[in-house]
Amino acid sequence: MNRLTLRLRLSLVYGGLFMFAGSLLLGVTYVLVAQRLPTGGEALRVAAPAGETPRTEIVKETANDALSALLTQGGIALIIVGVAATAFGWLIAGRMLQPLHRVTETARRIADAPSSLHERIEMDGPQDEVKELADTFDAMLERLDHAFDGERKFIANASHELRTPLTVNRALLEVALYRSCPAPEVQQLAETLLAVNERHERLVDGLLLLARSERNIGERFHVDVADLADHVIDSLSPGAVTVLPKLEEAPTTGNPVLLERMVQNLMENGLRYNVPEGGTLEVFTGVASGAAYLEVRNTGPAVPRHFVPGLFQPFRRLTERMGSGAGLGLSIVQAVVRAHGGSVSASPGSSGGLVVTVLLPLAA
Numbered sequence: 119m120n121r122l123t124l125r126l127r128l129s130l131v132y133g134g135l136f137m138f139a140g141s142l143l144l145g146v147t148y149v150l151v152a153q154r155l156p157t158g159g160e161a162l163r164v165a166a167p168a169g170e171t172p173r174t175e176i177v178k179e180t181a182n183d184a185l186s187a188l189l190t191q192g193g194i195a196l197i198i199v200g201v202a203a204t205a206f207g208w209l210i211a212g213r214m215l216q217p218l219h220r221v222t223e224t225a226r227r228i229a230d231a232p233s234s235l236h237e238r239i240e241m242d243g244p245q246d247e248v249k250e251l252a253d254t255f256d257a258m259l260e261r262l263d264h265a266f267d268g269e270r271k272f273i274a275n276a277s278h279e280l281r282t283p284l285t286v287n288r289a290l291l292e293v294a295l296y297r298s299c300p301a302p303e304v305q306q307l308a309e310t311l312l313a314v315n316e317r318h319e320r321l322v323d324g325l326l327l328l329a330r331s332e333r334n335i336g337e338r339f340h341v342d343v344a345d346l347a348d349h350v351i352d353s354l355s356p357g358a359v360t361v362l363p364k365l366e367e368a369p370t371t372g373n374p375v376l377l378e379r380m381v382q383n384l385m386e387n388g389l390r391y392n393v394p395e396g397g398t399l400e401v402f403t404g405v406a407s408g409a410a411y412l413e414v415r416n417t418g419p420a421v422p423r424h425f426v427p428g429l430f431q432p433f434r435r436l437t438e439r440m441g442s443g444a445g446l447g448l449s450i451v452q453a454v455v456r457a458h459g460g461s462v463s464a465s466p467g468s469s470g471g472l473v474v475t476v477l478l479p480l481a482a
Contacts, residue, residue, distance in 0.1 A: 128211040133204030140196040148188055155181045217241060217248045221255060228259070235263040277326045284322065288315050340481055343368035343412050344403040346381045351401065359389055359397040359416075368403040368410035369481040372458040380454040381412065383447040384474055388416035392471070409460070409477040418471040426464050426472075451476070 122130075224239050238259060241252035294300065295308040344365040351363055370377075388399045400415040421429075432449045448464075451474070455462045460478040467473050 125211045129208040132207030136203040137200045144192045277322045338371040346378045350382045361399045363401045366404035370410040370478040371481045376454045384414045387447045412476040415473045416471040420470045421466045
């Protein structure tokens with residue numbers, strides 16, 4: 119019973135109650151009719167001519183036939199009307215549950231695309247239980263939207279405030295390093311501080327991009343993921359890693375800048391966490407299952423399967439794969455993909471490394 123839909127359960131309850139009430143009515147009618155039918159002797163005293171022998175058995179048989187016909191014909195009629203009532207209950211239940219379908223569709227759209235938190239149900243109609251549920255859901259969405267918007271604004275403002283002193287630090291270090299002939303110890307210190315400063319700048323840029331990616335992307339443009347991948351490959355410095363592209367047309371719609379950054383992050387992640395010598399980076403694009411896809415595979419250390427979901431969390435990396443990144447690459451990828459209504463998944467490679475697959479809505 120728990121596996122049945124609410125609409126079917128309501129229909130069965132409605133039909134069951136109708137059958138119970140009909141059976142009860144038929145039973146009461148049977149008892150009343152049986153009490154009103156005359157017995158054999160009474161019938162003969164009323165109807166039999168004088169001088170004839172009463173035929174008690176014939177009267178009893180007639181009464182039994184009448185009661186049997188009442189049960190049989192009444193039962194058949196009850197079954198027919200009960201089936202019709204159940205079908206009618208199915209239609210009524212569907213009509214009554216239609217507002218709940220609207221709530222469910224809105225919740226599903228928001229779950230698939232968190233950037234749609236600005237949507238509201240705004241249900242019209244009488245102030246009943248369903249409208250109260252919809253209004254409560256709208257109030258929850260309003261609070262969530264304000265909370266997420268406040269978080270994004272805080273990240274963006276904090277990142278902007280941090281960028282200014284970092285830029286000043288870099289300028290002062292470069293002046294001290296290149297405008298004079300510093301001592302070797304001072305030069306080594308300045309280079310170390312420049313490297314640290316550069317890492318902090320990348321971290322701030324990553325936070326800014328992450329905050330931007332989680333907002334509504336606004337106007338959408340036609341984009342071919344294969345063209346973006348080809349452009350990013352041309353700009354890469356793979357070093358000892360061999361890049362193996364297999365690019366087929368993968369049209370989608372969205373923000374070209376964010377989508378290009380998503381592709382770039384995936385490829386840079388595949389290069390950064392590769393084997394030192396003889397590694398490969400495979401890049402595939404195309405159309406499959408009604409979606410544009412991008413798949414990036416690399417060689418590298420084995421990744422425990424239970425650790426893969428955590429790689430999409432900010433600042434989460436494997437200990438042996440610290441590298442020089444800020445730990446925001448896959449987080450930005452996931453934010454960009456979700457903002458475009460797509461999905462991203464990862465799995466360990468058969469011989470090490472990671473396989474990341476991005477699915478985006480196919481352009482018309």
